[in-house]
Amino acid sequence: MTTAPKFDQVKVGDEIKPIVLPPISRHQLALYCGGSGDHNPIHVDIDFAKKFGFKDVFAHGMLSMAFLGRIVTSWVPQSQVRVLGTRFTSITWVGDVITVSGKVTGKREEGGQKLVDLEVKCTNQNGQDTLQGNATVALN
Amino acid sequence: MQLDKKLVGHTFKAFTTTVEAGKIRLFCKAIGEENPIYVDEEAAKKAGYRAIPAPPTYLTAVTNDDPDKGGLLRLLNVDIGLILHGEQHYEYLAPVHVGDKITCQQKVVDIYDKKGGALWFVASETELKDQAGKLVAKAKGITVVRNPDAAKK
Numbered sequence: 353m354t355t356a357p358k359f360d361q362v363k364v365g366d367e368i369k370p371i372v373l374p375p376i377s378r379h380q381l382a383l384y385c386g387g388s389g390d391h392n393p394i395h396v397d398i399d400f401a402k403k404f405g406f407k408d409v410f411a412h413g414m415l416s417m418a419f420l421g422r423i424v425t426s427w428v429p430q431s432q433v434r435v436l437g438t439r440f441t442s443i444t445w446v447g448d449v450i451t452v453s454g455k456v457t458g459k460r461e462e463g464g465q466k467l468v469d470l471e472v473k474c475t476n477q478n479g480q481d482t483l484q485g486n487a488t489v490a491l492n
Numbered sequence: 493m494q495l496d497k498k499l500v501g502h503t504f505k506a507f508t509t510t511v512e513a514g515k516i517r518l519f520c521k522a523i524g525e526e527n528p529i530y531v532d533e534e535a536a537k538k539a540g541y542r543a544i545p546a547p548p549t550y551l552t553a554v555t556n557d558d559p560d561k562g563g564l565l566r567l568l569n570v571d572i573g574l575i576l577h578g579e580q581h582y583e584y585l586a587p588v589h590v591g592d593k594i595t596c597q598q599k600v601v602d603i604y605d606k607k608g609g610a611l612w613f614v615a616s617e618t619e620l621k622d623q624a625g626k627l628v629a630k631a632k633g634i635t636v637v638r639n640p641d642a643a644k645k
Contacts, residue, residue, distance in 0.1 A: 354527070373524065383522035387515070389556030392572050404573035413577035414552045418523035421548035425527070429539065430587075436548050437581030437632075 356428040359459070359466040359491035368427045368454035368470070373419065376411050376448050384415045411444035413483070420472045420485045423452045427470075428489045434467065438485030442476075449477040454487070465490045493639045495568055495612045497603045502567060506597040509557040511546055513590045519550055533590075543589040551582055551629055555596050555618050564598070568614065570637050578613060578634035586628040593623040601632075610642035 381395050390412050393400040401409045417438050424433055444450065451474070458469035467488050474483040513533075520530045525547060528535035536544045546554070565572055588594065602615035618631040 380522060380524075383518065387519035387522040387553065389553045391561075392575075394573055400573060404571075414549060414580065415523060417552075417580055418519075418525070418547070418549045422523065422525055425548065430529075430545055430548060431540065433548055433584055435581070435583055437579070439579045440577050 354425060354427070354429045356432055356489075356491055359468065362456055362459065362468055362491065364456050364458060366456040368423055370454075371419065371423055371426065371452040373450045373452065376415075376444060376446055376450065378409065378446055381409060381411060381415070381446070384412055384418075388412065388414055390414060408446055410446070411448070413440040416440070416444055416450065416474045416483050417485070419450060419452045419474055420454075420483060420487070423454045423472055424470065424487045424489065427454065428491065432490045433487065434465075434490055435488035436472075436485065437487075438472075438483045440482070441484050442480055442482050444474070444476065444482045448482075450474050450482065457486075466492065493570075493612075493637075493641050494609065495570075495603050495605070495614065495637065499567060500600055500603050502600045504558075504563050504567075504598040505560060506595055507558050507560070508593055508595045509554055511550075511554065511588060511590050511592045511594060513544055515553060516544060516546060516550060516590065519553055520547065523547070523549075541587065541589065543591055546588040546590070546592075548582065548584070551588070551620065551631060552580075554588070554594050554620065555598070555631060558596070564600075564614070564616065564635065567600070568637070574638045574640060576636040576638065578636040579632075580634075581632045583630045584628075585630070586622070586626060588620070588622070588628055592628075594628070595621045597621075607642075610639050612637040612639060
């Protein structure tokens, strides 16, 4: 069970413990195709991917966004997550090793809630960001 | 290829889907999420949830469960092999749990191009309401369409 940090103890610049993921596998993409209901063949069928100009299949953007969700809910219980958003900035290929990271970028009180803003990112083994995201969580 | 900007404002037919434990289990296996609250009702209740909660981005599985799947691409007349996901944003207003019946309503809110029409961007917003009619989440997505004609030039 995730225990949330206290609002007063959190500082801008605080970092969440990064998650280093196992390399993206074709099997994972197949599971995510079924699990997410995103049946776009470009993620699981190499013949289809090649037909549309790609060298191979590549990960669903939303699979990587799920990793952003994982790092946020590793820090606070899901019931305290208010916002999660991202830009998909580059393609994640099979075999890529993704590190998920997050840090506090702001603190504010709004509508009776104590809110903390986070920057959350996925970065590949070459140091390139694949997702640049943000989250807002409510703390006590 | 050119997308029809007059499609901005188009509202898709709403649909309702039930949040299922087995689908959340498969989703969690796929994303490597191992927190027991997503698979074990007892663990979820112990953590303060009334049932197994849907993970934050599981809402994509909810909105993908449209019986009229692919409606946006048919509306735009775009092949699925040409699209990429540009952005996705969720605002969570109330928790979603196993057993909830969620009604999704998607609307096209913007269509624009960049790089002289080589890339087109389609922004859409989806409202998710629970069985009581309460708004539980808002989703905003940007779909990027690669213009096959631009690649030939």
